[in-house]
Amino acid sequence: MIIKSLVSSLVLLIVSFIIIHVYGENFHIRKVSNGNHHETIRRLQSLKASLTRHDSIASTPSSFSPSPSPSSHPNEGMNNPRVFHVTSYGADPTGNSDSTEAILAAIADATNVLSEGHLMEGINNLGGAQVNLEGGNYLIRRSLMLPVSGVGNLMIHGGTLKASDDFPIDGYIIDLSSTSSNEKDSYNFEYITLKDLLLDSNFRGGGISIINSLRTNIDNCYITHFTTNGILVQSGHETYIRNSFLGQHITAGGDKAERNFSGTAINLQGNDNAVTDVVIFSAQIGIMVTGQANIFSGVHCYNKATGFGGTGIYLKLPGLTQTRIVNSYMDYTSIVAEDPVQLHISSSFFLGDANIVLKSMKGVLNGVTIVDNMFSGSNQGVEIIHLDKSNSPFHQIDQVIVDRNIARGMSLKATVAKMSMQGNGTLWNVDFNNVLLFPNLIKNVQYSLSSTGRSFPRHAIRNVSDNRVVIQTNKVVTAKVFITVDQSMVN
Numbered sequence: 001m002i003i004k005s006l007v008s009s010l011v012l013l014i015v016s017f018i019i020i021h022v023y024g025e026n027f028h029i030r031k032v033s034n035g036n037h038h039e040t041i042r043r044l045q046s047l048k049a050s051l052t053r054h055d056s057i058a059s060t061p062s063s064f065s066p067s068p069s070p071s072s073h074p075n076e077g078m079n080n081p082r083v084f085h086v087t088s089y090g091a092d093p094t095g096n097s098d099s100t101e102a103i104l105a106a107i108a109d110a111t112n113v114l115s116e117g118h119l120m121e122g123i124n125n126l127g128g129a130q131v132n133l134e135g136g137n138y139l140i141r142r143s144l145m146l147p148v149s150g151v152g153n154l155m156i157h158g159g160t161l162k163a164s165d166d167f168p169i170d171g172y173i174i175d176l177s178s179t180s181s182n183e184k185d186s187y188n189f190e191y192i193t194l195k196d197l198l199l200d201s202n203f204r205g206g207g208i209s210i211i212n213s214l215r216t217n218i219d220n221c222y223i224t225h226f227t228t229n230g231i232l233v234q235s236g237h238e239t240y241i242r243n244s245f246l247g248q249h250i251t252a253g254g255d256k257a258e259r260n261f262s263g264t265a266i267n268l269q270g271n272d273n274a275v276t277d278v279v280i281f282s283a284q285i286g287i288m289v290t291g292q293a294n295i296f297s298g299v300h301c302y303n304k305a306t307g308f309g310g311t312g313i314y315l316k317l318p319g320l321t322q323t324r325i326v327n328s329y330m331d332y333t334s335i336v337a338e339d340p341v342q343l344h345i346s347s348s349f350f351l352g353d354a355n356i357v358l359k360s361m362k363g364v365l366n367g368v369t370i371v372d373n374m375f376s377g378s379n380q381g382v383e384i385i386h387l388d389k390s391n392s393p394f395h396q397i398d399q400v401i402v403d404r405n406i407a408r409g410m411s412l413k414a415t416v417a418k419m420s421m422q423g424n425g426t427l428w429n430v431d432f433n434n435v436l437l438f439p440n441l442i443k444n445v446q447y448s449l450s451s452t453g454r455s456f457p458r459h460a461i462r463n464v465s466d467n468r469v470v471i472q473t474n475k476v477v478t479a480k481v482f483i484t485v486d487q488s489m490v491n
């Protein structure tokens with residue numbers, strides 16, 4: 001009841017808005033041609049009628065069939081509607097019986113509309129055709145695939161799809177891979193939008209796979225109960241995953257079975273994709289990345305705590321990483337990067353001893369900036385950046401900047417450090433080992449010596465080794481030295 005009255009007051013609001021708008025418009029018209037009042041009323045009435053009609057269609061979806069809807073303003077688009085309602089094809093919105101064939105039939109019709117030219121060469125423009133799930137919950141027994149490749153500008157939206165108990169365990173609920181043997185050079189699909197969907201893989205396979213496609217949108221989806229990947233992206237580019245929730249198990253953290261989480265929420269095996277404003281609440285690996293030039297922003301990972309063997313974001317692109325992670329929240333889960341070359345991590349929050357692990361494969365670390373992040377831990381001495389040298393030490397370190405991070409209850413590490421030391425004598429021996437990230441590496445030192453006594457000493461850097469700096473004066477003085485060291489300077 002509450003919802004119903006809410007809806008009607010909303011409709012009223014919209015209508016009154018339109019009245020104001022139309023009257024405003026009419027006011028303007030009246031200046032030009034006098035006495036247009038009847039026309040305005042007529043337009044208002046037809047508008048109101050169309051609103052009510054729309055409302056009744058929405059509440060009785062099964063009575064709707066894709067046929068021309070009446071309109072007081074006939075235009076070509078209206079005579080050729082491209083919204084395909086799955087219940088019109090016999091899909092069962094209660095989820096009791098198998099809806100695979102019905103939904104596939106709706107998809108087939110949607111991909112069969114009169115093409116409006118091309119997007120990329122070889123991609124027919126479907127003009128924005130929609131497969132509407134009408135808020136239903138549908139059981140499916142095999143992957144939903146498009147019957148033809150080489151189409152684009154299509155949306156599938158608005159409902160729940162659940163894998164049946166006999167769904168193929170290597171399948172994906174929505175599988176955008178090619179069904180036809182297309183030429184190697186062309187993309188399978190372009191501008192396919194999957195929106196407002198709950199995908200339940202029923203612990204049989206994955207949620208969505210996007211293969212060799214361009215400009216795919218995954219927007220406001222909830223993907224759960226996957227055993228392989230929540231979302232798999234393979235080759236192609238520009239898959240945009242946004243405003244979505246992914247979790248192998250439906251939990252809200254601190255789950256007893258967390259140690260057993262096994263799936264990967266997002267598996268990016270392609271370039272130029274974006275994951276923005278996405279929460280990954282359970283999986284062994286939040287995002288596995290093996291393609292370049294992907295960006296992650298507003299990603300919150302609390303999938304499987306690093307302490308239990310989980311990883312938030314795993315960058316497995318040694319030698320050419322080219323990844324940006326910004327404005328994200330690593331919640332008890334870490335970022336792991338193998339031999340990173342060009343990696344940027346900034347403005348992110350690491351909670352619960354979550355950190356960044358730079359894992360040496362061949363000892364390469366190049367072009368890495370980790371700046372302006374916030375770390376919070378439990379005083380276990382966990383380093384905010386950990387160098388995993390189990391395979392090899394890092395021996396090619398260049399342009400690595402770790403600076404301006406802040407830590408609470410964790411061990412702060414940086415490539416730039418400043419210290420001051422008060423002393424009375426001739427030697428100032430300053431040790432930077434507690435804070436510098438790399439052992440035995442100082443590429444640049446600057447210092448100043450402040451002495452207020454009567455004498456005016458001569459002084460010099462006498463030794464820089466093992467992350468220690470020694471300053472010496474030619475006579476005994478009471479002085480304070482200020483030293484800045486840098487491990488990132490390009491030689």
Ligand SMILES: *[C@@H]1O[C@H](CO)[C@@H](O)[C@H](O)[C@H]1NC(C)=O
Binds near residue numbers: 256257258259260
């Ligand atoms: C995790 O998996 C192991 C081995 O399969 C099993 O013995 C254990 O009960 C599981 N734990 C939970 C909490 O589900």
Ligand SMILES: *[C@@H]1O[C@H](CO)[C@@H](O)[C@H](O)[C@H]1NC(C)=O
Binds near residue numbers: 424425476478
């Ligand atoms: C500094 O040390 C010298 C001798 O080592 C001593 O004579 C002098 O009083 C000391 N000055 C201060 C300020 O401690």
Ligand SMILES: *[C@@H]1O[C@H](CO)[C@@H](O)[C@H](O)[C@H]1NC(C)=O
Binds near residue numbers: 464465468
């Ligand atoms: C600098 O100090 C190290 C010990 O930290 C020492 O082994 C080395 O010989 C010193 N170098 C010079 C030039 O004194």
